[in-house]
Amino acid sequence: MVKVPGGDLAKYDLSSPLRPELKACHAFLDPGDTLVVPSLDRYGRSLQDLINMVAELRERGIGFTSLHENLDTTTPGGRLVFHVFAALAEFIRELIVIGTNEGLAAARARGRVGGRPTVATEEVIRAARDLLPDPGRSITSIAKLLGVSPGTLYNRIPDLRELRAGARPPPARSPREVAQHERDQSQRHFLYGNYSHPESPVGS
Incomplete structure (x- = not known):
């Protein structure tokens, strides 16, 4: 039996980023049903996403048909096509990993490393x-x-x-040194007032 929730397949945009309709659609299906979509791009956001969802449907005993591509996983030919899709997705992932590792190795050979440049030179x-x-x-x-x-x-x-x-504070002054310092300060103030430079006494 083919089930279309609500009876109108066109109103279900299954490729929406949030895809609440997709979750509702999957929950609506029972084993032995077949999910029919207008096209593969309306169902999956990526090849890997498509493969994962169709594999999940198959584990639940649910078929999958795409009208535009004339693809039906309830037939041997349709299942073969999806096996090819899965192998292609795995091949692409491995190429990406290999390319990334080669790029990182080449960058390290040039003396460059990933991440932000360090501030602490x-x-x-x-x-x-x-x-x-x-x-x-x-x-x-x-x-x-x-x-x-x-x-x-x-x-x-x-x-x-x-x-x-090793950052020791300077030794504390003795009472005699403190008293001498205060006398020096008083004498300097008496002689030069508020001027900070002895070279500029009051009245000079």
Whole structure:
């Protein structure tokens, strides 16, 4: 028995990207039925898609007929055509894989690798290593200055923690040194006011 949901085959656009009608059509079919479509391009979006769906119908005991191509999988000739289609699809997939692998191998031979170009060049890493021992700079500020992420520095500089361990803060001043510094500051302010350069005293 041939079933056409709703009785009007033309209104079912089975090649629609969402294809809710296709799911409804497949659910409507029972074993022993035959699905009839106007043409193969109205049913499948690609050769592989077409082969997969027809194979699924066959597993459920459902035939498939395309009117435009005069293709009927309920006959030996129709099944032979679909076997040829399946072999052709497999052949195309293998050609694509082989071509892709050959292209990647050729690119690697030319010194090119896939993915985004790395930002952390050797020059950036050397600059980071020079800056890491500086106690006045955090890892985040160094990464921002060089245009990379902190994670990049951790990944590209295995001894980063050792370099940071050498970034010791300056020793604390003794009370006598602090007092002397404050006296120097007061004397400078008394002599030169708000001028920051001793070369420019008030009234000169």
